[in-house]
Amino acid sequence: MIRQFLLFSILLSFGFLPHTATKGIEWEFKKEKSGIKVYTREGVDSNIKELKITFSVEAKLNNIIALINDVEAFQNWVYRCSMSKNLKKITHFETYDYYRIDFPWPLSDRDMVGHTKLWQDPETKVVTTTTVAKTEAADEVKNFVRISDHINKWVFTPTSPNTVDILYTLRSDPGGRIPSWMINMAIDQGPVQTMLRFRDMLKGGTYKDVQVDGIENF
Numbered sequence: 740m741i742r743q744f745l746l747f748s749i750l751l752s753f754g755f756l757p758h759t760a761t762k763g764i765e766w767e768f769k770k771e772k773s774g775i776k777v778y779t780r781e782g783v784d785s786n787i788k789e790l791k792i793t794f795s796v797e798a799k800l801n802n803i804i805a806l807i808n809d810v811e812a813f814q815n816w817v818y819r820c821s822m823s824k825n826l827k828k829i830t831h832f833e834t835y836d837y838y839r840i841d842f843p844w845p846l847s848d849r850d851m852v853g854h855t856k857l858w859q860d861p862e863t864k865v866v867t868t869t870t871v872a873k874t875e876a877a878d879e880v881k882n883f884v885r886i887s888d889h890i891n892k893w894v895f896t897p898t899s900p901n902t903v904d905i906l907y908t909l910r911s912d913p914g915g916r917i918p919s920w921m922i923n924m925a926i927d928q929g930p931v932q933t934m935l936r937f938r939d940m941l942k943g944g945t946y947k948d949v950q951v952d953g954i955e956n957f
Contacts (some may be wrong), residue, residue: 799900803903807947826876839883850888869892
């Protein structure tokens with residue numbers, strides 16, 4: 740049972756939730772931990788719930804985007820991410836990246852190629868970024884299960900020069916045969932750990948003075 744819950748935490752930390760149309764379905768509040776609020780809702784074409792997380796951080800917008808853009812550092816804060824690297828840079832704000840996720844034995848580890856786009860509203864300064872799985876963008880790797888259906892979205896809304904509200908939504912499918920009721924039981928475990936680490940990364944000095952070209956602070 741412990742191994743099962745660890746597995747589901749891994750799945751959900753990276754946004755492995757059902758990619759379904761859910762327009763009109765309301766989010767339900769699930770829990771709050773250290774200022775991080777977790778919501779879930781039913782999927783239309785799946786028994787697996789979707790996830791939304793909201794919280795605020797004390798940081799400049801540029802510091803946050805610098806962290807998000809540092810793909811190779813994902814393994815330092817994304818729960819169970821064992822490898823992350825850039826494959827191709829289209830523009831400064833559009834990339835193809837490769838990720839590996841460590842699954843507990845005897846399950847096969849997962850990997851994914853993500854197509855990420857980032858943009859900023861010139862008036863509100865709100866930054867939005869989405870990552871969609873693009874399986875065909877790189878050859879499959881032996882002994883890894885390739886994630887082929889995935890999307891996550893970040894929305895960063897600056898409310899002051901040093902404060903940003905964050906909205907994070909997840910929908911995807913990890914592949915394989917995993918009972919939906921088991922995934923739903925541990926739906927918030929991995930993502931909450933990921934966001935706590937994300938916030939800790941911003942408190943460090945690595946990204947404090949970084950200026951991202953094309954991103955304007957509040």
